[in-house]
Amino acid sequence: MDPLLLLFSLSAATCAYLLWFYLLARNLTGPKVWPVFGSLPYLFLNRKRMHDWIASNLCSTGGAATYQTCTIALPFLARRQGFYTVTCHPKNIEHVLRTRFDNYPKGPTWQTAFHDLLGQGIFNSDGDTWLIQRKTAALEFTTRTLRQAMARWVNRTIRTRLWVILDKAARDHTPVDLQDLLLRLTFDNICGLTFGKDPETLSPEMPENPFAIAFDTATEATLQRLIYPGFLWRLKKVLMIGSEDRLKKSLQIVENYMNEAIDARKEKPSDDLLSRFLKKRDMDGNLFPISVLQRIALNFVLAGRDTSSVALSWFFWLVMNHARVEEKILRELKTVLTESRGGEPKRWMEEPLTFDEAEKLTYLKAALAETLRLYPSVPEDFKYVITDDVLPDGTFVPAGSTVTYSIYSVGRMKAIWGEDCMEFRPERWLTAGGDRFEPPKDGYKFVAFNAGPRTCLGKDLAYLQMKSVASAVLLRYRLSTVPGHRVEQKMSLTLFMKNGLRVYLHPRTLA
Numbered sequence: 162m163d164p165l166l167l168l169f170s171l172s173a174a175t176c177a178y179l180l181w182f183y184l185l186a187r188n189l190t191g192p193k194v195w196p197v198f199g200s201l202p203y204l205f206l207n208r209k210r211m212h213d214w215i216a217s218n219l220c221s222t223g224g225a226a227t228y229q230t231c232t233i234a235l236p237f238l239a240r241r242q243g244f245y246t247v248t249c250h251p252k253n254i255e256h257v258l259r260t261r262f263d264n265y266p267k268g269p270t271w272q273t274a275f276h277d278l279l280g281q282g283i284f285n286s287d288g289d290t291w292l293i294q295r296k297t298a299a300l301e302f303t304t305r306t307l308r309q310a311m312a313r314w315v316n317r318t319i320r321t322r323l324w325v326i327l328d329k330a331a332r333d334h335t336p337v338d339l340q341d342l343l344l345r346l347t348f349d350n351i352c353g354l355t356f357g358k359d360p361e362t363l364s365p366e367m368p369e370n371p372f373a374i375a376f377d378t379a380t381e382a383t384l385q386r387l388i389y390p391g392f393l394w395r396l397k398k399v400l401m402i403g404s405e406d407r408l409k410k411s412l413q414i415v416e417n418y419m420n421e422a423i424d425a426r427k428e429k430p431s432d433d434l435l436s437r438f439l440k441k442r443d444m445d446g447n448l449f450p451i452s453v454l455q456r457i458a459l460n461f462v463l464a465g466r467d468t469s470s471v472a473l474s475w476f477f478w479l480v481m482n483h484a485r486v487e488e489k490i491l492r493e494l495k496t497v498l499t500e501s502r503g504g505e506p507k508r509w510m511e512e513p514l515t516f517d518e519a520e521k522l523t524y525l526k527a528a529l530a531e532t533l534r535l536y537p538s539v540p541e542d543f544k545y546v547i548t549d550d551v552l553p554d555g556t557f558v559p560a561g562s563t564v565t566y567s568i569y570s571v572g573r574m575k576a577i578w579g580e581d582c583m584e585f586r587p588e589r590w591l592t593a594g595g596d597r598f599e600p601p602k603d604g605y606k607f608v609a610f611n612a613g614p615r616t617c618l619g620k621d622l623a624y625l626q627m628k629s630v631a632s633a634v635l636l637r638y639r640l641s642t643v644p645g646h647r648v649e650q651k652m653s654l655t656l657f658m659k660n661g662l663r664v665y666l667h668p669r670t671l672a
């Protein structure tokens with residue numbers, strides 16, 4: 162080609178692109194965007210403080226609490242896969258999660274990435290496939306026997322292992338990573354509740370459990386699929402290299418473990434979720450095949466494993482730094498336990514809470530909810546847009562794009578939670594008399610447990626578990642962070658503490 166013609170064509174194409182980019186950027190309301198890479202450079206610069214960055218972007222929109230950005234500034238992609246509407250406006254969240262629920266599914270990117278691990282289980286399906294499982298599971302989650310089963314698993318772990326580990330650490334004056342202990346504890350509990358088998362990953366020897374390791378590896382490899390462009394992980398899968406190779410191998414271990422668990426429950430049913438699903442029938446009246454049961458169980462394990470442990474980690478850290486709240490939690494515990502066990506402090510610590518005692522702990526529940534307001538276990542969630550739509554605040558969302566609702570930011574907006582929104586103040590969850598727990602009138606101001614038809618099924622179980630563990634620790638010990646330990650957020654789909662929570666335990670004398 163004539164070099165002059167080539168130069169002219171390139172210049173014309175560049176001018177056309179820049180004009181197109183200018184028109185695109187003019188309509189975007191989020192952080193500055195760059196040609197081709199959109200907002201990716203800023204995303205990269207803020208990768209270590211992603212949630213605070215999103216919250217500050219939303220704050221700077223004033224009361225709008227919604228912005229739009231693009232991560233691939235290329236024609237055709239910029240208005241679809243690369244286009245993000247980020248919001249924490251409660252009315253928009255309600256629209257996405259409830260009013261136009263059918264227009265905002267999890268979507269193809271999410272589902273394809275999670276398919277190998279979760280199949281079409283409740284956590285990873287949409288439409289009728291999701292609805293059938295939801296209805297079946299919802300019936301089970303409301304039963305008293307499931308709550309009793311949870312109380313039994315939690316209390317057993319506290320009595321036989323958590324206290325043993327903490328007592329020894331307090332005696333030897335050695336620090337523990339509380340987050341690690343809690344992650345092990347909730348993993349054991351959710352396995353017990355789901356398939357009636359406690360892998361005992363929390364125990365004084367801190368054993369490496371092959372199922373737990375394989376499950377972690379598979380989850381991590383799956384999350385990597387969401388970070389990189391789809392073609393990359395598909396190629397790695399075909400070539401069987403890197404994370405895809407690890408995923409395949411770990412899925413094999415997970416499957417073998419699940420098969421053993423299913424065989425055991427078939428032989429000796431119990432009150433766990435798997436035993437309940439073994440008796441259920443699908444729409445055609447057939448029993449669920451083994452492969453489907455495996456996926457159903459795995460979805461519950463994923464849904465219920467890390468969420469309550471990270472919430473508890475943030476709770477303990479906040480309580481350590483708010484003596485007044487700690488004092489009030491202890492006062493409430495003393496009142497409730499004196500009523501049920503008498504005035505002798507030794508008896509308050511002999512056994513973990515009973516179900517009825519846990520129910521009475523209103524202030525503790527408020528402190529847990531307040532923790533989740535500021536540090537929601539799932540900080541950001543994503544929905545795919547099926548058809549063009551307009552959100553209640555007037556924002557147009559194109560088909561094929563993504564709506565991100567920032568659960569983390571909702572709790573940090575003055576317009577939503579008031580001038581003191583950054584303060585840890587459990588009292589905001591109580592009635593004027595302070596004797597009853599009162600969630601906000603607008604349910605979409607607090608979406609740590611999601612909301613609408615896909616509300617978390619394990620919310621009540623999670624509160625029960627968190628109350629039991631919180632009381633078991635706080636009644637026996639005062640906690641202090643190891644000097645120099647830095648509490649930081651890990652950037653992941655779950656709000657882990659990046660460096661764990663390293664604490665010393667000081668035996669408490671109650672009077």
Ligand code: HEM
Pocket residue numbers: 283284295354460461464465466468469472533537538539542608609610611614615616617618619620622623
């Ligand atoms: C503090 C603890 C917990 C928090 C903050 C939490 C939060 C959430 C959130 C945000 C979702 C929506 C996820 C999404 O669709 O993208 C969800 C769904 C779910 N959660 Fe929880 N969860 C907690 C504990 C649990 C526990 C202990 C269980 C089980 C025993 C559980 C079972 C489920 C299930 C089955 C779903 C899927 C519901 C559906 O898609 O229809 N959760 N949870």
